[in-house]
Ligand SMILES: [Zn+2]
C-alpha cells in the first residue's frame with residue numbers, strides 16, 4: 001500500500017487537532033506527518049501516534065515531498081499558501097471558504113460529488129455535508145431546550161449574511177432569539193393558515209407544495225423530503241422558501257433522514273444563489289410553530305431565504321407592500337440552470 005506524506009496546515013488550531021486525531025484513528029497510511037502553522041507556533045509540538053512532532057512554519061519550501069496538504073488555517077492563509085503547496089507538488093484539500101467558489105477548483109462534498117475530485121489542478125475545496133447537518137441538529141437542540149423555559153413563547157432562528165443584510169460579524173453565524181410573545185409576522189402566517197384550514201380543511205402549505213410540484217415553474221430544486229421554490233407572490237427578487245413535503249409544524253420533530261435532505265437542499269440553494277447572484281447579502285429565517293402551539297394541523301414549518309438585492313424604502317415602510325421587479329418564474333429558471 002502506498003503511504004503518504006501528509007501536511008496539516010493550522011495544526012495548532014482546533015480543526016487541525018481534529019484532523020490529526022482523525023488521521024490517527026482511521027489509520028491513514030502515512031509515511032510522514034508534517035504539522036505546519038504560523039511562525040509564532042513553530043517549534044511547538046503535537047502528539048501523533050505516540051510521538052511528539054515539531055510544528056514547522058507554513059511557508060514556501062515547507063511542502064517539499066508532501067503528497068497531501070490538509071488546510072484548516074482560514075481563508076487568508078489558504079489564499080497565500082495553497083498555491084505554494086500545489087506548486088511544490090502537494091494536493092491541497094482546503095477546509096476554508098477561500099476556494100469554494102473558484103471555478104478552477106472543484107468543491108467536493110464527499111457525500112455528494114466524490115467524482116469531482118478528479119478535476120483538480122492541485123487544490124480541492126471541501127465542505128463536509130456533515131458540517132451543515134451538525135448546524136441543523138444544533139438548531140433543533142436549542143429549540144427543544146429553550147422550549148422548556150416558560151417565558152419563551154416563540155423561538156426564532158435566523159441568519160444575516162453580508163453588511164446590507166445586517167450581519168454584524170464577518171464569520172458565518174446564525175442567531176437565535178426567544179421572545180415572550182409570538183411575533184406579528186408569525187402570527188399573521190398562523191392566522192392566515194388557520195382561516196384557510198377552516199375553509200378548505202387542508203394545510204395551505206401542503207397545498208402549495210402539491211401545486212408547485214405539479215406546476216414546476218417556480219420549483220428550484222427538490223429531494224425526497226423537501227422542495228425549494230420561488231414564492232408565488234414574492235416580496236423580494238429571488239425570495240426562496242424551503243418546505244418539507246411532509247406536513248409537520250415543528251422543526252424540532254425533524255428526523256435523521258430529513259436533516260440530511262435539508263442540509264443537501266440548503267447547500268444547493270445557497271450555492272445557486274452564490275453563483276448566480278455573486279455572493280449576495282441575504283437573510284434566512286426559520287419559521288417553526290410557536291412553543292405551545294395549537295396549530296399542529298394547519299401550520300407547516302419552512303425556511304424563508306431573502307437575498308437583499310433591492311432596498312426596502314418609503315413605499316414599503318408606508319404600506320407594508322413590496323415592489324419586486326423580478327418575476328419568480330424567471331428567478332426559478334435562472335436558479336435551476338446553475339449547476340451544483
Ligand atoms: Zn402542511
Ligand SMILES: [Zn+2]
Nearest residue numbers: 189287302304
Ligand atoms: Zn414564514
